[in-house]
Amino acid sequence: MSSLTLGNRIKSENVTIQASRLRPNTISSGHRACQGCGEALAARCAIDAAYEAANGKIILVNATGCLEVFSCATPENAWKIPWIHSLFGNAPAVASGVAAALSNQKRNDIRIIAQGGDGSTYDIGMGCLSGMFERNDDVLYICYDNQAYMNTGVQRSGATLPFTRTATTLPNSKYMGNDPQTGKNVPQIAMAHGIPYVATASIGHIHDLEQKIAKAVQINGARYVHIHVPCPLGWGFEPSKTVKIAKLAIKCGLFPLFEAENGKVTKSTPIDEVIAVDDYLKAQRRFAHLFSKSASPDPLSFLQKIADKNIEKYGLKKGISNE
Amino acid sequence: MNKPFAVVLDASTSLCNKTGSWRTKRPEYITRLPPCNSACPAGENIQQWLYFAIEGKFFDAWKVMVERNPFPAVIGRVCYSMCEKACNRAITDGAVNINLLERSIGDLAIAKGWEFEKNANYPGKKILIIGAGPSGLSAAYFLKKLGHEVTIYDNHKKPGGMMRYGVPRYRLPNNVLDTEIKRIVNFGVKIICDKKIDDICAAIKEFDAVYIAVGASIALKPDVKIESGSNIVDAVGLFQKLENEDKDLPYLGQTVLVCGGGNTAIDAARSSLRLGAKNVKIIYRRTIDDMPANENEIGEALAEGIEILCLRTISKVDKNKIFVDKMNYDREASILSKSGELEILYADSVIFAIGQSVDKDMFSNIEGINVSENGVIEVDENMMTEIPGVFAGGDAISGKRTVTHAIAWGKKASNYIDAYLRSTKVTKPPKNEVITFKRLNVAYYTKNPRKNVFIPMDISFKEKDTSYSGKKIIEEASRCFSCGNCFHCDNCYGYCPDGTIIKHKDGSLEFNYDYCKGCGICASECPCGAIKMIEE
Amino acid sequence: MLCQLEGSQAIARAIALCRPKVVCAYPITPQTHIVEGLGELVRSGELSECEFINVESEMAALSVAIGSEAAGVRSYTATSSQGLLYMMEAVYNASGMELPIVMTLGNRTIGAPINIWNDHSDAMSARDAGWMMFFAETNQEALDLHIQAFKIAEKTKNPVMICVDGFILTHAYERVDIPSQEEVDKFLPFYSPEVCLDIEEPLAMGAMVSPDYFMEVRYIAHIKQMKAIETIGSISEEFFQKFKRKSGGFLREYEIDGAETVIVSMGSVAGTIKEVIDELNANGEKIGLLSLICYRPFPADILNKALKNAKKIIVVEKAFAIGIGGFLSREIELAIKDKEIVSVIAGIGGRNITRSMLKECFLQKNNNQSTKFLGLNEGIIEAQ
Incomplete structure (x- = not known):
């Protein structure tokens, strides 16, 4: 028996909501996500946790993207709770509107969640997101980060890792995938707004994810939770490996798990045993060109440096904290 | 309600979309044979009784034991524990202490006076x-x-x-x-x-x-040249005399040499100490790792000051002069040969514990x-x-x-x-595939290294009490990986992106193939290899 | 209550009387004074129980309104010109989701070149977005139209855009009659939508629609808007009954009886045209004016009826499409068959429309040019 599994037939403490027979299942079966979709899993985990924390009083605002398309296409709607989709770039603003309406009706008990992929969050919806943050509107924004535009066929986004192969950053004799000098860090941008709560989470650590969402839901003001969701199709791995890949990303330090309050990192989830980024990268075809015989070792060491920096910055080594 | 057509939808209407039709592979819950059960000569369903022990259902655990073995308390003391050698946990942080758990539950049964359940009177032969x-x-x-x-x-x-x-x-x-x-x-x-x-x-x-x-x-005669006047004892004979409280106990003297590598050899060596010997050595042909004796027994013997001389055989005993051949052992090829080097030891007695017929x-x-x-x-x-x-x-x-x-x-x-x-025939039930370590997802088990119990004991014939009581039984039993059999960790249920697994009130799980797309995350995240993907 | 007010302030007062719950806007000339006015009314408490949100863009402005309207409360925003274009994706979205938002459009042209002055180019860019569109002739009408707009929108589940000429109306001081809160409350009931984001009755709004259903969705929207003509008529009638003032509806006729030539226009330019008509008719001309208030849904039958005795129709329009010409004239051509229709493009980018220009234009006979540009500086054109 173990506390690391989602459930435990003996103990009731440290068991995830996802292991509960009575979990809300806010997103129903029959949705059209691909096999092994990390985002579908993350959405159920996150929204179920939010639902529990808010006593079932949740309204969802969804940006255009995979999640929107696979969860709600006439005549089939997978959502069990009120949900609205408007546009690709405006989900945070729509959520601000819903928040304003509910605040007007003195219904602060109803919690509003806006959600979108990295495309809508990092790129097209950045303006609206920043506006929602700086006004400190009472909205929890969840970004499901699969590091490219998957719905349209894997094009580069602002969240795409350096040297990634995407449909718009194909490696060739001149380029090694995505330009390493590009991209941004939205959790840090969110923190720079000084909003009450920012956290990163992953489907590789559901206990942590649920706790963060539950905490985030209960805070007033603008909140941001960034969830790492591996995409079998876009990243090039077997659908059965989704959770494994997510765990590798955490373990190598490329996806640091932390919490920040009012712009300051307050907590990070240490890594049990740090692994090399290679172990994470080579499991995915989007990085296969970095492992070809003729490939330069520079991209790998560049990515390793990012991971090392994360480990240092967020104090991810066990026993060493940056607090 | 006059809802805008198509743009506004009712909740959970996706349930009509049976995504199971996408599937090319189907997950199935299977039961694989745990290595402990497989290795147990008596075929004890060790994992099953550990399962009950974890839940604190000791009587149920004991009932499972006695389905295959009417002597849990005895076996929990004398077994060579092939189960522990086969235990997959041995690869990570030490085998589950199955033997001790069996003893503990066996002792509990004695303390509680548990009896076998009498079956209906069948007019037998x-x-x-x-x-x-x-x-x-x-x-x-x-x-x-x-x-x-x-x-x-x-x-x-x-x-x-x-x-x-x-x-x-x-x-x-x-x-x-x-x-x-x-x-x-x-x-x-x-x-x-x-x-x-x-x-x-x-x-x-x-x-x-x-x-x-x-x-x-009948004790096997060793293939050793024994000169007259040498004090040679066989282990079984020694134990029998001890048991019958024979007054005619053999004289063992201060220095005793025991030949053998099984529990009997260890027993003989330790008994010698208890009979007054001060210097006891065991001679074994192969290395200490090859000794069939229990790890615990060897450890305790060493702790009592017994020396184990490996890669040696006795070739001749001449009174108290023991001629020893040093051996070479190639474990890979399983070849044992004399190195040519000789050694002479001195002992008052030599005990042979090399088997019976x-x-x-x-x-x-x-x-x-x-x-x-x-x-x-x-x-x-x-x-x-x-x-x-x-x-x-x-x-x-x-x-x-x-x-x-x-x-x-x-x-x-x-x-x-x-x-x-x-006038019927014995039909053997088909044996499930034994689950190997690589089918496990051990990252899901919290690290909890095996605690070997070495309680210093008096050098006497009184047993030391190492049996676990309730809480400790649960703690140690909980180290079981439950290899190859569902232990209800709910990983499959929780990780399914399509919510296709039904969790029943009793905690049992069932695939709803109406929606399962066959991604295989359930099988991949199952800690104990109890889900198999089957081609459709 | 009669007041001498700037157009923007009059509109702000009208909106406040309609008790919106959420008002959001982004500053853009010439709409800015409206939301400034509302902001002040909210801060002073005169407009209570209303959330006023300063957003970061027009895209967010309309998106916030989409969110609040979807959550079931009366919502308002205003924009102009580039701002409308910037929010255009949301403009289509609001109508597609049947959200009865009311938005003021302070009409202004569109760049490049950048130009902040009045014409109807911005409105024309949204003419196919599924919104109902009304053009105000005066500040009083602007005020009245906004009160009617909420009722029309909420009854037909269709967003409404009230077009008000930038500067000419928004910044002009005119005397307006502001109704009392009590009167407005009697006319405009509390908003309680049938469909909204409700935890008791969870629905999904904004589903993806496949080719199997999309055409039907659009067809239904078209039929609904055409049917809304009835509602618009009855609400305008009700407004007249309650406020004793003719305002809104589809069109306003001036000197139309016996007119051989009928001018058609939208918005504030009607005032100048009326003065020209008075002058010309005093000299024996038979010219009338038809000021179109309701542009979407396009009241083709009503126009056809009103123009049946006209021999010649001159459409004075404040916007045109490069590469084809005037919008309104083309649309009138669909409603009126076999009549001479002249398109007069005027006032583009804030160019003054003078009486003399109009006079000359109205008197011109036997013109083979079907599109004229009023007040074009021929010298510049030739030099180019």
Whole structure:
């Protein structure tokens, strides 16, 4: 028996909501996500946790993207709770509107969640997101980060890792995938707004994810939770490996798990045993060109440096904290 | 309500979309054979009793044990624990301490006075068992379970065979053995001691079947040149004398050399200490890692100051001068050879613990019971001798002479005897595939290294009490990986992106293939390899 | 209550009387004064129980309104010109989701070149977005139209855009009659939508629609809007009954009886045209004016009826499409068959429309040019 599994037939403490027979299942079966979709899993985990924390009083605002398309296409709607989709770039603003309406009706008990992929969050919806943050509107924004535009066929986004192969950053004799000098860090941008709560989470650590969402839901003001969701199709791995890949990303330090309050990192989830980024990268075809015989070792060491920096910055080594 | 057409939808209408049609592979819950169960000679369903133990259901755990073994408290003390050697956890942070758990639960059963559940009175046949050792007693228990009337004859003063006369008391106290035998008697088995049976043919007429479980009582003679005046003892003989509280105990002296690598060798060495020897050494042909003796026993022997001299054999004993050959051992090729180097040791006594054989004389005048060259009774594939209805088993027919094997033979014999009496055949249930370490997802198990219990003990024949009590049993049992069998961790249920698994009120899980897209995350994240993806 | 007010302030007062729950806007000339006015009314408490949100862009402005309207409360925003273009994706979205938002459009042209002055180019860019569109002739009408707009929108589940000429109306001081709160409350009931984001009755709004259903969705929207003509008429009638003032509806006729030439226009330019008509008719001309208020849904039958005796129709329009010409004239051509229709493009980018220009234009006979540009500086054109 173990506390690391989602459930435990003996103990009731440290068991995830996802292991509960009575979990809300806010997103129903029959949705059209691909096999092994990390985002579908993350959405159920996150929204179920939010639902529990808010006593079932949740309204969802969804940006255009995979999640929107696979969860709600006439005549089939997978959502069990009120949900609205408007546009690709405006989900945070729509959520601000819903928040304003509910605040007007003195219904602060109803919690509003806006959600979108990295495309809508990092790129097209950045303006609206920043506006929602700086006004400190009472909205929890969840970004499901699969590091490219998957719905349209894997094009580069602002969240795409350096040297990634995407449909718009194909490696060739001149380029090694995505330009390493590009991209941004939205959790840090969110923190720079000084909003009450920012956290990163992953489907590789559901206990942590649920706790963060539950905490985030209960805070007033603008909140941001960034969830790492591996995409079998876009990243090039077997659908059965989704959770494994997510765990590798955490373990190598490329996806640091932390919490920040009012712009300051307050907590990070240490890594049990740090692994090399290679172990994470080579499991995915989007990085296969970095492992070809003729490939330069520079991209790998560049990515390793990012991971090392994360480990240092967020104090991810066990026993060493940056607090 | 006048909803905008198509743009606004009711909740959870996706349920009409049966995404199961996308699937090319189907996950299925399977049960694989755990290595511990597979390795257990008695075929104990170890994982199942650990499962109950984790839940604190000790009586249920004990019931599972006695389905295969009527002597949990004995076996929990004397078993070679092949289960622990096979345990997948041995690869990460140490095998589950199965042996100690079995002892602990066995002791709990004694303390609580748990008895075997009597089955409905089945008008069975009359069976005679010759020998009240582990095999005979085990066969008696299982035959009684099958509804037969069983009588055991034994030529010793007390029942128990090698359990009583082959193991020193500090390792297996009499009260434990007596209680577990008493339980079999309470179950309805008749044991008559001090009874020699001269005419098996006559007995056959009184009984419907006979099971010969006389064991292997004659100590093997070592292939060693022994000069006159040397003090040579065999381990079994020593134990028998000890058990019978013989006044005529052999003189062992200050320095004792024991030859052998099994538990018996360790027992002999440790018994020597208890008989007053000050300097005890064990000589073993291979390395310490190759010794068949239990890790715990070896550890305790070392702790008591016994020295183990590996890669050596005795070639000659001349009074107290022992000539030793040093050996080379190539484990890969399993080749043992003399290195040519010699060594001379000095000892007051040499104890040989190198095995036993069947007493050939016992059957010399019985036609139809043949003892082979290598000292075992010949039986057919149904364990029957040439005399119809006369079966033989245990140490008497096998080279693997451990209490656990003997108990297994008893169970096996009970099935063949029962089948013979009913004129049916024994059908063996198909064996599931044994689960290997690589099928496990061990990252899901919290690190919790094995704690080996070394309680310093008095050098006496009194047993030290290492049995776990309730909380500790649960703690140690919880280290079980549950290899190959669902232990309800809910990973599959929680990780399914499509929410296709139904969790029932009792915690059992079921795939709803209406929606399962066959991604395989469930199988991949199952810690114990209890889900298999099957091509459709 | 009669007040001398800037157009923007009059509109702000009208909106406040309609008790919106959420008002959001992004500053853009010439709409800015409206939301400034509302902001002040909210801060002073005169408009209570209303959330006023300063958003970061027009895209967010309309998106916030989409969110609040979807959550079931009356919502308002305002924009102009580039701002409308910037929010255009949301403009289509609001109508597609049947959200009865009311938005003021302070009409202004579209760049490049950048120009902040009035014409109807911005409105024309949204003419196919599924919104109902009304053009105000005066500040009083602007005020009245906004009160009617909420009722029309909420009854037909269709967003409404009220077009008000930038500067000419928004920045002009005129006397307006502001109704009392009580009167407005009697006319405009509390908003309680049938469909909204409700935890008791969870629905999904904004589903993806496949080719199997999309055409039907659009067809239904078209039919609904055409049917809304009835609602618009009855609400305008009700407004007249309650406020004793003719305002809104589809069109306003001036000197139309016996007119041989009928001018058609939208918005504030009607005032100048009326003055020219008065002058010309005094000299024996037979010219009338038809000021179109309701542009979407396009009241083709009503126009056809009103123009049946006209021999010639001159459409004065404040926007045109490069590469084809005037919008309104083309649309009138669909409603009126076999009549001479002249398109007069005027006032583009804030160019003054003078009486003399109009006079000359109205008197011009036998012109083979079907599109004229009023007040074009021929010198510049030739030089280019």
